[in-house]
Amino acid sequence: MKIDSVDFFYLSMPEVRDVGDGSQDALLVRVRAGDYTGWGECEASPLVSIASWNCPMSHSACKPLSASVLGQRLDEPEDIQRINAMVRANSFDLLQTDHTLSGIDVALWDLLGKKLGEPVYRLLGYQKAYPKIAYASQLFGDDPQSTLHKAQQVARAGFRAAKFGWGPYGRGTVEEDAEQVRAAREGLGPERMLLVDAGTVWGDNVGMGVARLPALHAANALWLEEPFVSGALTAYHQLASKAGRLKLAGGEGCHNFHQAMNMIDYAGLGYVQIDAGRVGGITTAKAIADYAVAKAVQFVNHTFTTPLALSASVQPYAGVEAHDLCEYPAQPSSLARDFCSTGLVPDEQGFIRLPGEPGLGLDPDLNALKKYLVDVEIEVSGRRVFQSVPL
């Protein structure tokens, strides 16, 4: 087969609010080759990624992604590896490349799985997909009382683990943050795993993180996520050395293999969190999962958007039994809820189980998504370089 077409569909909630909820829009990617269609999603600014697909070439290492994808052969996993390498070589001075490549790569794996009649994790070399403990991922409440309620809801819903992040956490006093963490623990009860996400709020200020450790220890939090910006290796390492049994988690900001490798090698992480929709797709995420296993750092997906993105981000470590946690967006937008008719929800024991169907195992619900479609038109020198097509 050859890759016949790649189309981008910009989907958005009618109103996007100024909060940390990343499920308010989505960039859906459709790849067609022969008789098959694959779907992927970029966890990225839709308009900017669209612009990178067909922008004019700036020079030999700053080409649009279309130059390395359209018309390429696609018969086996090695073809996807080759396309990845070409995109990275031909577009490495185009910064948005990795985010755009992510959705394309995911769609290529979905398509190839459908053609070969195998779920993606089998194409990646795994015999089976192990169930993952879904942790309910959500924002902190605006105050401790609200966080308490959120935690109680999650507990009642049967989750074994929950993460609270962003919102006011890290922006107020140490005591205010402690109250938030205590409320989350109180709502969850003593048994469930509690994870806390600082959303990079302290930049690279190690002291701000150290000051929050006592409350995190008292609440028996499993991890503190993104105390610092992605890549602040030295700051991460310094905090990790003071954090005792609390582990650091990070890596969602990584957009290529080496950034994740560096976080594993130099940041003192207990958990490396990789979003297949950002890091370059399933191909890159799988390479990172292999490296994490070798270095005894636990791999966890980062997902805050749709079921399609969730399936894509879990495939790369589906067959690693010991890496058993999974981020599950607990309060997605209606766009994310409507995304697939089948969904991908935790079972009664609180586990996520990947579908056994070929590819990613779930397709977008095109009829439901029509109402979220945003029309985009880009002209350069009077030439139309992008025009939305109907879903």
Place this chain on the structure above:
Amino acid sequence: MKIDSVDFFYLSMPEVRDVGDGSQDALLVRVRAGDYTGWGECEASPLVSIASWNCPMSHSACKPLSASVLGQRLDEPEDIQRINAMVRANSFDLLQTDHTLSGIDVALWDLLGKKLGEPVYRLLGYQKAYPKIAYASQLFGDDPQSTLHKAQQVARAGFRAAKFGWGPYGRGTVEEDAEQVRAAREGLGPERMLLVDAGTVWGDNVGMGVARLPALHAANALWLEEPFVSGALTAYHQLASKAGRLKLAGGEGCHNFHQAMNMIDYAGLGYVQIDAGRVGGITTAKAIADYAVAKAVQFVNHTFTTPLALSASVQPYAGVEAHDLCEYPAQPSSLARDFCSTGLVPDEQGFIRLPGEPGLGLDPDLNALKKYLVDVEIEVSGRRVFQSVPL
């Protein structure tokens, strides 16, 4: 003053060729505040950076750059620091951000220098700008004979140093690469500094770099640049430990402070190469220069485009006397040659001296640039989010 407007001008050669010459297009940025105008340049895909300026918000950390720039106060250097921090916080999930911010930040410094009547390097805290040895930066010839001629031309033109990169280097056999390096040395004569740029061609394959060391040693090359992709810290470090008196150079791919910090701390570099047009602007580049000085790694600009970009990239280390090398694009496109009427060329001794005029000290030649202007129009949901304005 408040920032009244930011405009982007996409400039391009009529034909962009599939070679490593990054001067074939340019994204010029104009900032206006009060009675002043500042100019900057993004070393980036113009269309993609333009899209990031005014794209719809995806969530609270994925906003268009305009949200953090327009209307902001601009009276002193601290305002530029604050705007930088806001952009990074509000847009950190938008990957293209750092490239777009770069040109805006450069224009802000230019504008503020004009308002305060000082060259930018003075606003950065330097008493004076030291002359820098211009190294003529160009592509390898297609064959050793062509490289020999290029080197002879550079020697005749009075340069004290020259760099050859990209083209066939690293893609053929070890012996073919050795012939290229020998030809470059022969053309330069024994005294001039010879620098070699592999353009990331070996990915992170240390052995490919090690195999080229004997020829580089024999030719008395000062540095080997970008043997590996930016951020491949461990590969860099391994090659550096085997390279003896040959130093490694790298860093042009860095797009924020921490990436450069990691290259300084973990890659074993002798030289860190920073492009103010990519790394986030003069603000970030100055922070990296300070860190490089503290860590005894020599800071060098990366510039392969216009005189405006050259001035912007030299300002951050202008006052560091011992960091005395400067990349000078030796074969720029006519677009880059026409860019400023005054230019910024090496003196008879082969030194680049920054202008003493306020700001960056040179303005684009608007009349000359009109013919390179590329018209862009972007519509989202029928709303025009970008439309080129006349120069």
